[in-house]
Amino acid sequence: MANIERVLQARVAAAYQNASPLTIQGGGSKFVAGQANEIIDLTAHCGIVDYSPSELVVVVRAGTSLQELQKELSKNDQILGFEPPYADKGATIGGVIATGFAGSARPYRGGVRDYILGAKIVNGKGEVLQFGGKVMKNVAGFDLFRPMAGAMGSLGVLLEVSMRLIPKPIVQAARQVACADAQKGIELMSSLGKNCLSLTAAYWYQGYCTLRFSGSEQAVAHDVESLGEFSAVSVSQFVQLDHRQHPFFETALPIVRCSVKPAQSHLNFPDDQLIDWGGGQRFVATDTPITMLQEQLHSLGGSAVPLDVNRNYSPLALMPTSLADVHKALRSAIDPKRILNPIYCGN
């Protein structure tokens, strides 16, 4: 447990003076490539600042390891509803928020930004700011804390985050059914999403639909019984999937993550495909250039990004110019000299 806020603030302020870009680093659990900037390491800024189980709120410093946080929450039978992965690889809370990666429960419980109640950041001028707070209902000021999710640090170096918690499900059960036709799989997952209130994960791969139910014994039993002849499998399949350890990922081909409407009819790519998030996220292992996929997905109201997170990636090319301009203007208002992970939404 340590508080190096002053040090971090001073470093960003100095970088602002010199207009020298920074690479913000947590546990390094997700990145495969980086930029050659001066590194500002958050891992020494760690510890749980405040945890009130009866308030379902935890306030934690950005360098705190996800593993440590999850252990503490577990003692009170509480969890982060969005199930972030890579705790075992040294993920920090700052990185969890900044990359915005959520696990299998995403369509059923919400994403990273749905659980943020407040954030303390250092902006690109080296100023410490606090937005939101520790309560769920708070409409004072711009809610800048939510857009921190997925912003890759470019809207501020996270110092502290307050997050909403949920009770740990009392039981979980996973079931699997043969479903040779991907389209039928998509339709099944869609209909279960409406009828089974305890459904918290669903994916289709190579002829099988695998589903997870979480909640009270009664709620889970009710939904599992309604399925009929589905075989019981381990819930760890979903943990594997979230950590990209599922057999689908054992491929030499580049993997693209497509975001579509969940009931989108099956995308008939010739390549291997895993349909996740109840249909809303589709992984494709392919050497088709990603730009072609992006065009196709765009025409369906969706998007495609490479699986491997890369600090040289910026999504501005994927959007209309008018929207890109708003991104740049927002960024400039917070980081005028573009020193915080400069490439993301930088140019």
Added chain:
Amino acid sequence: MNNTSIESTDLDSIQTLQAQLLSVLPEDCVITSSVRMAPYECDGLSAYKKMPQMVVLPESIEQVQAVMRACQQTKTPIVPRGAGTCLSGGATPHPEGIVLSVAKLNQILTIDEANRTATVQSGVRNLAISEAVAALGLYYAPDPSSQIACTIGGNVAENAGGVHCLKYGLTVHNVMQVKVVTLSGKVLTFGSETLDTPGYDLLALLTGSEGMLGMIVEVVVKLLPSPPMAKVLMAVFDDLGKAGDAVAQVVAGGIIPAGFELMDKPAIRAVEEFVHAGYPTDAEVILLCELDGIEADIEPQLSAVTRIFKECGAVDLRLAKDAAERTLFWSGRKNAFPAVGRISPDYYCMDGTIPRKSLAYVLRGIATLSEKYGLPVANVFHAGDGNLHPLILYDANTLGELEKTETFGGKILDLCIEVGGTITGEHGVGLEKVGHMCAQFNDIELAQFRQIRKAFDPDDLLNPGKAVPTLNRCAEFNGMHVHDGQLPHPELERF
């Protein structure tokens, strides 16, 4: 607020604007007569009335674009307006500007049953969405008090909540995509109909931004399966601390009620006189706890909540025996504001959020202040999420009482901030609490807000004077005036 009289150059500019608008919009979409503009001169904060120069009601996105461009060109302030149910003056007109109402953008465009979304124009009423999809076994979850009248566009601008938001989230958790028209007349799409939208989460920034960033014209909302069943338990307590413990234990025990509300003795008595919901008038506090889902799931939760209430010293427990009784239990809570309005010439409705564990401390603090200022207070509390509505009873006709009430109200907000809460849980900052923003945020943070606002609105035309205070601002008004029981929009249920 700038109250300078209109100079001749400004008059030209208004006339220019009017001519431009009439060349693009039908005549009945541009209102200039005082008589016809009168209904727009205030929102739910009726103490603040301003006559605008014009009220404009576009019928299409293209017309909205034309209005925005024309206002930018003539540097005319724009106050966006949904149904005008805002309780903080968010839609109070600017005397030199226009009110831009989305009342005519009232079409439900698409209902996507398979994807469980609905695409609606921003002037569609909140409840109308649920009504339109009820036959499909779906509904739109956020249920602010004014939902029979308020618009989804206004809901997005205010990040509206409601009784069910602990379990089902606020507006920001239930909206996928918004189309917004900028001052320069561009249509931008924030978010998407998929779970990952490339780039920044501009939708999250827009939600709750109180009209400062652009004009919301179209919204894609998430629809949820309607819960098969709901049950309501009323618990009676003779001590505030015990009720506060019960609230904390229910939540700490892993139960997320669909609705969880608290009322104190003054509120209970006022309500019982008015609607006869069967509330015990000698109770210090009552809690209403609603659980929803499938029956098999509700029963064990009900047992657990019952046990907790008993262990915390509840003196009586009543379970609504059917849907009719459930409605009756809730009718008391829903009529709390008009009930209080019956027993007092005026009342102030406060809106703050506090951590649940601070409830007893804050209510005792309010009671102490009530004695100090000699003004009674009735409290209703969204126990589920900590959102508190103290209602200060006063008489504006008594010399000095209004000012005393406002000072008292300000102290309550200070108390909310002191325990780590916020000055507004759901009613917005608007005009009313702009001064208190200075207490909740420091100068650097307020400067950051201003820079972001400027990035979208360099000329300060979108809802100027609202939500984010200027450097010189230190207004002290921070309450909703209710005079002679005349609540604005008296036909609406109030939470």
